[in-house]
Amino acid sequence: MDWEYLSPLDQILPRMYFGEILCFPSTDPNFFSILQHGLRKVAAIVPHLTSFVVDDDTRPGNIRLEHKRDAIDNILVYGQDSPEEILDYDTLKRTSFPIFPQSSLFYPHIPDVPPxxxxxxxxxxxxRVRGGFMLVVLVHHCVFDGLALSELLGMWATSCARGALGQPLEISQARLNRRLLQGEDSKRVHPQPADISRVINRLFSLSQTISLFTQSFNQILTKPPQPSWPITLYRxxxxxxxxxxxxxxxxxxxxxxxxLSTNDVVSALIWSCATMAMSTPSQRLSLISHCSTGxxxxxxxxxxxxxxxDFLGCAFGVAYINMARRKLCAATEETSFESLARxxxxxxxxxDGITNNKMKEIINYVDSQEDSRKLQWRPKKLNQFYITSWANQRIYxxxxxxxxxxxxxxxxxxxxLAPMCVILPSRVGVGSKGGKCGDVELIVSLESLHMERLRKLKLMGMFAEIIQ
Incomplete structure (x- = not known):
């Protein structure tokens, strides 16, 4: 298998990192060496982990993987124990773990990554904190998506649980084979899909814009200031x-x-409420104003x-939905919930529109282009609010x-730093059955004024609690 191959979908994803913070109550003095040994066993069967994403000299503008450039000692590091004045693990747990960028309660060390x-x-x-520790994992978005990261963490957990003398991990090669996402004929002319746009000025491409966000954001990570883009955690x-x-x-x-799935309902709730919060009174009544989400x-x-x-790569599409702004805003004010159901x-x-044919159109078109840097995976009119779901991750x-x-x-x-929402995996709640259902948590990012409005919306208050 060609380990260096990245699929056409990988080529048009934002060239940046995303990551997760996992909170553990362990105080075992050997936890770090256990994590190291477990990760080493995973890297032995998933060679991507010790690879670098590099420019592809054979196809300028594309990227590929270069293997065996990294070591476990570089991948996993022990930051430092938190200062004594930092609240302990039990306090964090009692307050529902308000741990995320720009939190004033606690902020774990974030790995350094190049822009x-x-x-x-x-x-x-x-x-390390008193009574537990936080594990922060960042992965490159062009190599793994959220579900793939969840699978990797599951493998890491299994390896740690088996211990040094346990059986080695095994993996089906089909889980690593990105060739199933390759184009059918890169030499043939393929029509341009509606949600793939060409960028005339590369300086304003989506991937580079997000990279700039990431660069500036890394400067924030050590000591969060008063945010102009506050982030709110909801339950x-x-x-x-x-x-x-x-x-x-x-x-x-x-x-x-x-x-209507749980994700549909949650997405409708947050999109409607975020649109209401981001709209002026005149916009809410306009007959011509439309909004979109991804x-x-x-x-x-x-x-x-x-x-x-359990494929260990990037395998997702983006559904773009347009709707009249006044209908979205009306859905936050009506009590029958029929408008919200719409x-x-x-x-x-x-x-449902993200079908095999649609994805193959995108893959074939991207694969036939000489320089994927000129492509953006979005409609010409950028969506005003983006929703990504980690709800199916089996972290817990x-x-x-x-x-x-x-x-x-x-x-x-x-x-x-953009209008967006991340739907987190459900945590077992009082009303769950068999541990399969639980409270859903959301992380929402909006501008300061819009976030203030969102926090005050009656509909959000009916179904969501703010985790301070």
Whole structure:
């Protein structure tokens, strides 16, 4: 297998890192060496982990993987113990772990990553607190998506749980094979998909813009100032979300969809409320003003030939949904929830539109272009609000062994300074059954004025609690 290959989808993803903060209650003195040994066993069967993302000299503008350039000692480092004045783990747990960029309560060490190529594929850092520790993991977005990172963390946990004398990990090569996402004929002319735009001025390409965000954001990481883009962490209690979902699904058939998923309902709620918060009074009544959002969609089961559910790469599409601003705003004020169900149905139609044919059109077109840097994976009109879901990640199921235990909270290590929402995996709540359902948590980023409005919206207050 060609380990250096990155698919056409990888080529048009933002050339940046994303990451997660995992919170553990372990106080075992050997936890770091256990993590090191476990990661070394994973890297032995997933060579991407010790690779760098580099420019592809054979196809200018593209990138590829270069192997065996990294070492576990570089990938995983021990930052330093937190100062005594930092609150301890029990306090963080009691306050629902308000740990994310620009939090005044606690801020773990974030690994240093370069803004331009060559990029290491993965970086991880540990921060010890009294009564526990935080593991921060950053991965390059052109190599792994959120589900792939979840699978890697699961493998890492299994390796740690088995210990030094445990059986070595095994992996199916199909989980690593990006060739299933390659173009069919790069020499043939392929039509340009509607949601792939050409960039005339590279300085303003999406990937470079986000890289600039990342560069400036890295300067913030050591000591968060008063933010101009405050980030709010919300909890949606299981019983409230279940009731809302049941109510909205009563309208599903009349709206032309078979069902509305939890993700549809949560996305509709936050998109409507964020639009209301970002709109002026005149915009809310306008008959011509429209809004758009982008929603990430896992394509592992949609692409043909089908990818494994535990595929260790990037395999997602983006559904772009447009809707009249006044309808989105009205959905936040009506009590029947039919208007909110219409928003959710529009999202469901958009998600269902991410088909094998659509993704193959994008893959074939990108693969036929000489320079992928000139391409942006978005409509010509940029979406005003982006929603990405980590809801299917199995972070809380992974057992890292008796000396480390289970992750008790997942938080976002970096978030772009832009209007967006990250839906986190559900945490088991009082109303859950069999541990399969729980409270849903959201991380929302908006400008200061818009965030202030969002926090005051009645609809958000009905279903979401702010984690201070």
């Amino acid at each position: 331009v190529a060559p990029w290491p594929v993965i970086r991880a850092e540990v921060t 949606l209690p299981y019983h409230k979300l279940r009731g809302l979902k049941q109510t909205m699904n009563k309208f599903a058939s009349s709206l032309g969809v078979q069902f 929603v990430s969609v896992n394509i592992r089961s949609r692409i043909q030939p089908r990818l494994p559910d 928003v959710a149905a529009a999202i469901r139609h958009g998600v 199921d992974a057992d890292w062994g008796p000396q480390i235990g289970k992750c008790e909270a997942l938080r976002v290590a970096q978030i772009a």
